[in-house]
Amino acid sequence: MTASSSCSSFSFPVALVALACAFGCAHAFAQIAPKPPEAATLKANADMAKTLPFANRQDFEDAMRGFIGTVPDALVPGAGPRPAWSMKPYDFLKANEPADTVNPSLWRQAQLNAIHGLFRVTDRVYQVRGFDIANMTIVEGDTSLIVIDPLLTAETARAALDLYYQHRPKKPVGTVIYTHGHADHFGGVKGVVDEADVAAGKVQVIAPSGFMETAVAENILAGNAMSRRSQYQFGTLLPPGARGQVDTGLGKALARGTITLIAPTSTVDKTTEERTIDGVQVVFQLVPGSEAPSEMLMYLPQFRVLNMAEDVTHTMHNLYTIRGAEVRDGNLWARYIDQARVAFAGKTDVLIAQHHWPTTGQARIADLLKKQRDMYKFINDQSLRLLNQGYTAADIAETLRMPASLEEEWSARGYYGTLRHNAKAVYQKYLGWYDANPANLNPLPPVDYAKKTVQYMGGADAVVARARDDFQKGEYRWVASAMSQVVYADPTNRAARELGADALEQLGYQSEAGTWRSAYLVGAMELRNGVPKIPGGSSSNADTLKAVSNELFFDFLGVRLDAAKAEGKTMVINWNFTDSNQQFVLTLENSALTHIAGQQPGADATVTLSRATLDAITLKETSFPAAVLTGKVKIEGNRAKLGELMSMLDTFEPMFPVVEPRK
Incomplete structure (x- = not known):
């Protein structure tokens, strides 16, 4: 077994997001220019412009309320020639009228998401918006800062905090709070705090229960496919422009840069939990299984601010995300929103989220919460009603319409999720892929x-x-x-x-x-x-790998096993992890790779190593043979068995074809 083969065999694509080519690398391979709109498109967009209340500018007023300052174009330099973030490519959105190649409703949302800078929410609560796809919320404690969701990358998070410091006293960051386990809400943590300070107890990191288990795990086992599909969802292969990438609906785009992760020092485990952090009272509400498997909302009673994380934003969100993920429960999501409304709306003056802009005033806040609650409940219940009448997923998507009371509500428009694919998600959740027509039970392959x-x-x-x-x-x-x-x-x-x-x-x-x-x-x-000849996106690094449990690591090895190569082969390998004292038995039999805690006498081989060494091998910083030579890995028994196992593992092509068949 060579060093190179062992390294490639253990590549581990933690596909939290597709980071390839944000901000314009599409120019490197685009050969045929986009075409102008056809007459039918011009008519469709003109008709759309007549159906919605574009004269209502309340959201623009809300998005600018409390503006303090920004930097030109929100420019954040990157490690290479391209910036980590810049709003300059989106200058085309400054036009008074929507481009004829953009849906006018999406154009409006894109303009709102192009607003960037530091904003005062209320006394001692600030947000940096438009410096990444998500928001950074900063709460001023008595002696330190509480940073809620440090964006996607260390570069943009550092720039956001620097912008805050340009206008506010330079208190140190004493607490970081992750609202949930999607990378745009934790990836920039090392841009705002030093891991050594966390280890020394100078900084605490708070997250919802189950954060580490879900922060990375949600996208690992199908991670390569999700990463490629994310390029389609987020348009990372497209140059910004009126005929290219305009907006994600949730925010402008994905930042380029370094995704980091520091494990929480404390988790919120109770459904409702109250804490005082450096003089700031925080009421946490756990909402697992809503927008993310592990997520929490928070209420700040001193400031009368309710933070709805990503459960209430200014768009219809995804019950199913088209990059691919487990379907979310619309009924549960609606229930969580209503619980927050009952508990906090009557004593809230400002509602914020970790995307988009705040909503002020108790009446408007209550109205937003009710409409967001009812939107998810409507999609869930009406999709179930129609499927119980025998409608298929495609039928439901074509039939269902939002009620008139929500149709003209800007926050219920489908900028990120859509009614059509969310309705199909409900069908999938309850009935799966099969529509009960036997002709569709086993059709020919594509x-x-x-x-x-x-x-x-x-x-x-x-x-x-x-x-x-x-x-x-x-x-x-x-x-x-x-x-x-x-x-x-x-x-x-x-x-x-x-x-x-x-x-x-x-x-x-x-x-x-x-x-x-x-x-x-x-x-x-x-x-x-054709498919671009570029590296696929991956956020696999030393930080994110720490969040991968040993059990999940072995699960992923099973996913990578080439069954044809394993046909008729058997082996048992014991694994001992010296740092965690965990032991596992990895068994290959019947072309399936299984694992269980413990050790099996008479195994073909026993591998002893630390998890840090396994991570280094995964990141191709070393190899099994090299680690054996340095004493970091000890293999007892038949060493050839480990090499044989590695030779049976697939490596996944990150840029596989999507709109044409595999060769």
């Missing part, structure tokens, strides 16, 4: 299905010819679907690729959801130019 479909339709040339006519009629959904069939039947069919790209592009220009726009436009770009 390529075979596509070939037969194209054949039945008269061949590729006939399909493309008919689709050109439908494109001129503005039937872009159908054209995109039909051309996908032709491309899957023959990926080299240039006419189908180009017409499919044209259809996806028009759908993107019409999309109100930033996520849908990005997905359509990335799909169009890849149909025209």
